Each structure stands twice: as C-alpha cells, then as structure tokens.
Amino acid sequence: MELFLARLFDGLSSGATYAVIAVALVLIYKATTLINFAQGELAMLGSFFAYILAIEQGIPLYLAIVLAMLLSAVLAAGIERVLIRPFDPADHLPLVIITLGLFLVINAVAGMIWGFDPRSFPRMFPEGDVWSMGIARLRWYTVGTMATVLVLLVLLTLLLKKTKIGLAFRAVSSNLESSGLVGVRAGPTLQFGWMLATAVGTLAGALFVADPFRQLDPTWAQRVLIFAAAAAVLGGLDSLWGALAGGIILGLVESMVVGYVDWIPNQMGLAAAVVAIIIVLVIRPNGLFGSKAVERV
Amino acid sequence: MSQPRPITEGSTAHRVYRYVPWAIFAFIAITAPFWAAHTPAFSIGESTLTFSLGNLNHAVAYMVGVLGLGILVGYNGQISLGNSFFMGVGGYVTATLVTDDGWSFLATLVVVLPVCFVIGMLIGLPALRIKGLYLALTTLGLAAVFPSIVRMEQLRDRTGGANGKRIESDLDAPGWVPIEPIGDFLSSIPLVGEWAYGEGVSGREADAVWVYLLLAALTAAAFWVARNLIYSRPGRSIIAIRDNETGAAVNGVNVPMTKTLTFGFSAMLGGLSGTMYAMAIGFVAPDVFGINLAIFLIVGLVVGGVGTLSGAIIGGIVIVFVPVWSAQIESVPGVPERFLRGPTGLFILGVLLIVLTFFLPGGIVYGMRKIRARFVQIVPDRQVAGDDVVVATGDATGGKMSRHGGKTALDVDDDPTLPDDDPHEEQAKRILDRDDGAESAPVSAPAQQTNQGETT
C-alpha cells in the first residue's frame, strides 16, 4: 500500500509537469497544426529567464515567473513573425526544419550564456509533505503543481471560449480559409497562439525545475520533450484537458511500470513514452480526447 | 549578365563538361587522406583550424548516414528524424562483434545490413499510418530512446553501458596496398607535391589512410546503389509517392510496399554509416547516437540539398567539420570569449539550418547548379529530341522550398523524371499556358504528360 501510494504520488508529480508542457504543444498545434520541436527548448529558456530575474535581479519569485512568461511571449511573437509566418503552413518539411534549427540555436545560446553547470531553482511551493505514510509522501510540490495546472487549464479554457481573441483562435484553428473570409486576420491570431503557448511553456519550465529533486541546466527540456509530446498525442493533440489526462496517465504508467516490473530498467520510461506515441497514432490518431483526426489529407 | 553558353547534349564538349569534374573529384577524393594525414592547419585571426584525417574519416562515415536519410526524406517524402537510431545499431553491433567475438569490421556488415533493414521495415510499418509531422515526432522519439537502450544494465556486457565501448581491433594497412609508395609519389610531384602532401605517409598514418580508403570504397558503393535505385523503376515509384501519394497509388504503385522498403533501405544505409563510424573512430558511446545526431543528419541533408544524392557528401563534411572548427575558434571580434567556449558548433549548425531554409532551400548543390546555369546550358540534341524542343531557360529547375504556395521543399532536382536543365520543364510550362481554363489542375501534374508531339 505504501509503495503503491508512493508510486502514485511520484506519477502524479511528474505527470503534472509533462502535462503543462503538453498543453503548450497543444496550443501551438491547435493554432497551426504544427508540432513545435523547439517548444521544450523555449520552456527551458523561459525557466532560465525566471531564474535570472528571481536570483540575480532579486525580484520575488512569483513576479519573476510572470515577467519571464511575458518576456518569452515577446520572444515567441518575434520568432513567429520572422521565422514561421513566411512559410506555407500546409508544407510541413520547412517548418519541421525551422523548429529543429530553433531547437539547436536556443539550446546552444543557453549553453553559451549560462553554461552547463546545474543550478538549483528557488522553491515555488513549501518544502515538506502535505500528508505522508511511511515512504509514501504527498509533497507540497506535487499538490502545488497539480493545482497550478488545473487553474491554468480553467483560465485557458475561459480565454478560448469567452474572449474575442479566443474565438478568433478557434476559428483559425477550425478553418483557416473561412476565418479569413469573415475578417479574422490569421497572422496575428497565430502569433497570439505562439505567445500563449510559449508563456505556458515558461510556466511549465519553472514548475518542472522547481521540484527539489531536479536542477536547472540547458539540457533538461531535451529529456522532457518526448514525454510531453507523448502526453499531448495520448490526450489528442488538440485537446487541452486531454493533455492533462495524457500527462497524468504517462506519469503514472512510468512510475508504476518501472516501480513494479523488476526487469524493466529505469531508463525505459522514455521508451514507454515513444511506444505510447506509436500505438496511439496507429490505433487511434485523435488520441483519447481529441475531437478530430490528426491526419489531414 | 552574358548569355550562358549552350552545349549540345552528347557532343564532345558535353562529355568533357560532364566527366572532367568527376575526374577532378575522384582525384581529390583519393588523394585527400594523404593530404589530411599531416593535419594541415589554416590560420584565421588568432585561431588555427585543422583538417585531420580522423575528422575526415568521421565525415565520410556520416555521408552515408545523410544519404540514407536523404532517400527517405528527400525522395520518398517521409519526414523521419530517426536515422541516428539505425546508425547506433550499426555502430554498436559492429563494436561488439569485433571486440567481443573477434569478427572483422567488414564481416559485421553481414549482420548489420539485414538487421537494420528489417528493423527499418518494422518502423516503416506504423509509418504507413503515421505521416508528416507525426512521423517526425515518432522518429525523433526513436532517436531519443537509443542512448537509454544501450545504457541498460542488461546489455552492459555488450554495450559497455554509459561509458561507451572501445573497439579492440586495429585496421592495419595490408602489405599489398601500396599506400606508402603512393604517398611518396604524391609528395614528389614537382612544385606542389611536398607542400600539399608533405613527406609521404608511414606507420599509423598509413593505417588511417587505409581506413579512409575502405570507408571511401563503402561510400562509393552506397552512392552507386542509391543512384541506381533512384534512377530505376522502383526509384520512380519512390519519387511518385513523394510527389502525389494518391496519384501514385492510382497509377499502380504499391504504396505500402514501396514506402516500407524505402524505410528499410534508408535504415540499412544508416546501419552501414554506423559501422563506418565504428571503423573511423574505434569507439562508440550512447550519446553519440542521440537526438543531436538525429538533428545533425537533417542539417547535413538541408545543407547539401534535400532531394539530391550528391548533397550528402557536402552534408557529411559540414556536420563534422563545423563543430570541430567552431571549437577551435579562439576569438571573434565583438564576441565575449566565454561564449566561444560554449557549444558554438551547435549554434552555427542551427543558424545554418534556418538561414539555408530561407535563402537556399535547395541546399548547396542547388546553389551550385544555379551558378553553373549562368555559364553553360545543356541543349538536347535536336535530331534526337525532335524539332519543337524549346531551350530551357538559364534558371535551374526546382529547388524551391515553398513560401505560401509554389513548389514544396521536396521538389528539388536530381530527379530522374526531370533531369536538370531539362527541356521538359519548358514544355510543361507551354502545356500549362494553353487556354484550357482548368480551374484547379494541380500545378505539378501536367509535367508528367510531356509528350513531344502533342504540346501545341
């Protein structure tokens, strides 16, 4: 029982962080039907922004995270305008190449500026446990992360359903040509999608490295990108709440399988994620909660 | 700008024009190791950039990897990022068979090639349903997983775990290959010989030259097979699927079979490249075959030219030497020194990827063809081609990665259905210019119905 609870809490904890980055991927996907391979790196960059603002500039942590979200959103607006918009959204190869290029550049720039020594990110939530039983510890970090994810999803849902920019976003996502015919300008709307996704990514990054068991360095996002993508695919690439479900499922599977099946080595969580992506895409391409087939002829 | 000079197809001038560059290339390719064996250095500012034979061998190994990716992505239109996985399989299988079982390097290919072909086909099966971005995502996952597989405790005896595996075998130059005499001969060439080739090669240098020659032979074989495949009937099926999958299926191409086999072939070249890496470096480690290599292969492909075969040669060189040289750069005016100690190679490759996609989407090969087209143009022999052939314009065909419409990235040349400077292109235009007022004919479709007689 103790062991089960311990696994459960571990799974929830990592699942929630996968979910937030998955939400960022879903936002970009909803807007542009593009998978942004640089999303993880943007989140990594955002987590460094928050770190620098909080530690070196002495800004209170929560404010620093909000500022970092704004800063990364501005950066994303520029990236969208300069590097993404000139290309035909229906032609995938150039866009894959551009986002892979961004992946390398952002990773390298972070390494050049901040080096690869791990740093410890300030704590976002109190240390210690909300509840514990033997080795099963429900940490404040886990509860705080889950709560943040839920609040974030509610806010995003309201933004998309109740505001005019949200309506434009959904219209562009639903039918690009028709949205132009009713006067929705696709460019600024997609740019908004990039900004939103990147701000969410920065929050995700801060949440991820705020775990006392993790540290901040320019490589953390590379390890997480595949998990986040798997979570997004599992939930259905265009479903925000699906991303949360996908993240939690993935986190739980990872901790349960690795915890209970002896012959499966620790590193195989990543392999499980990849297998999950393949199975979902082959058997049910719109994932568990996606509203339409991801593949468009 | 002056008019490009016309050269008639099949004339002596055309043969000279066609084969002399190849002869020069072959000479450079064969003599390069004798030159690189002395690690020539270039000074740029305060930095010294070296060109070592070890790096050159490394680059030759990667050429085959880029070639394999290029066939899948550039010719078949399946966006895969996972070829580093197969390179890893090749590298590790070779490493363990040579070190633990005493096989010779080349003999391991008997295992590596079929194994990679089969794994590639297996991966290619889900790829029948997973397309475009999702295939890219899935295969990137594959690339990310490889390092954690070889780090597994259960495989440690074979893979060496996280520390990697040193290969306990030397590829010594056999006595029957006159490497040292060739080196002596090259350095005895009047005026330039000693400057370019030093005192000749001996001992370990000769062994490295031998490795190079082996790798070069394997590379040449790989290119030969790839070229024959692409220019054959199956090759036309491969390309037809890229250009219009539905159209290909309607015209009798077995799409699932062709795509799966292409995946297998591409994986096989990946495995070969991995074996060659093991021969060149003599050491394999988990992170060599990770996400970074997967992306580097894409860089190599884009730099050389998507949809070309020869681009892989340039691509292999770029993805090895750009990181090596950028690590050797000591100072750049205006750039803080601590930045230069960071991962500058990664940065430059990333920038290269973005800049080329914007400004030279067909890669360097396309750029070179464009420049060439300014000076000469190949004119088909009128007696052969018929009288109404119109001379192709100086603008080389293809090579446009689309920005809002136009051709796609994959429409680049080296395309047997549309040989470069091909009059068919012009004919296609003329067909399109007819006043048939077709509302939505796909732009590329008429190019297939080029039939000399019925154009106008």
Add this chain to the structure above:
Amino acid sequence: MTDATTSPAGSPASTGKPILQVSDVHAAYGMVRVLHGIDLEVRDGEVVVVLGANGAGKTTTMRAICGLVDTTGSIRLDGKEIVGKKSADVARLGVAHVPQGRGTFADLSVEDNLQVGAFVRKDKEIRSDIDRWYEVFPVLGERRQQQAGTLSGGEQQMLAVARALMGRPRLLLLDEPSLGLAPMIVQNVFRNLQSIREEFGTTMLVVEQNANLALGIADRGYVIEAGRIVLSGTADELSSDDAVRAAYLGY
C-alpha cells in the same frame, strides 16, 4: 423542370451605384492561368448571377474578389482598389463570401459560427442579429449548441449564409449554394435567399450551375466560358437567349 421561385422582386435595380467593379482581371493557380480578363459589375441592391460550365472560372472569379488567389487587373469595391489585399482585409471592407462547400467552422458550435461571422463588428446589436437569424432559420436556433459539422448539408448552407450576413456585408458572394444538396433543399435555400433579398435588400453576386433557379432570383447575369465573360444581360434576356437556354437551361 418546375419553376420553383417567384419572379424577381421589383424592377432591375439598374439605377443603384456600382458597388463592385471588376475589370480585366486575370488569375492563376501557380502556372495554370484560369481567368483571362474578366469584366463585371454589381450595383447596389442588385442580385447578379454568374453562369458557366465546370472549370470555366466562376469560383476563381469569386476567389479573386476575396483575395484568395493571385490576381492582376482591377477590382474596385465602392471605388476602392482591393486587388492584392488579403482575404481578411477584403472581408473587413464588407465583402462576405459563402465559399463552395460552405466553409463551415465544423468543430465550432452553431452559435460560435454566427459569433465569428460578426467578428469585425464592434456594435452592440450582434446578439439581436443572431436571434433574428434563429427566427429566419428556426432549425439553427434549435441546434445552437450543436457542432456545426453535425448539421445536414442544407442546414449548413443556411448557417453559412447566416454567418456571412452576420457581418452586415455590403456585398454577399455566394458560390454554388445548391452544390451537393437534394433538389427539395435547393429550392428551400433559394426561397430563403429570395426572402433575404426582399427583406434586407442585400446585394448579391451568385455563382450557380442551376441556371433556372439562379436566374429566377437575379436581376442580371453573366455567362463565363474558359476564363472570359462571353455574354451578359438582364435575367430575362439571358433566360430567353437561345445559346443560354441550350447550354444552361436545358430546354
């Protein structure tokens, strides 16, 4: 074939000032040229129909007006040049386009489809406009929370028209409103268009293969062949033209 529509309301509105003036418009998809110099005009309050065979360039003419295809020549809206403008900007100038295949936002609700139709409006009457369309098309009101993609073809066509009119356009472009609909539904759609015209006086440019129905609600018409206008006249003139009758009316 029965004549389902009533005759055009009022006299041909030839006195209105021109809203849309298309002159010498050429358009191409990539290298495929489709339009070879189109000239046409739509005046305030008029309903103008464009007839033509498949592939003649009717849809492309509509797409050229909306900035959805590379175009040269001149297209003036209220005297203002709009060639080269993006579709969103043309829409903001008051051109609403119901594209072929209806262009519904399939995964948005009916209500959201109407909301997005009013995207460029800033006034307070959007709500009352939506309710008015629910009155005109009661079936839309019943299904306001349903995803638009789940509606039937005829319902989607009505939704598309209502969505287009939510923007209170100066000019409504309708591209083959009968396409893919059962004959009964087609007559229903045209009856609705007729009543919209009578009630709101909306200026329309209609592309249609069903020449009977289209000429029934139109004041004037053009015939397009191989990317050129080959014939124009009032609806009555076209209906009695032998060539038009042979080619498009089938009697």
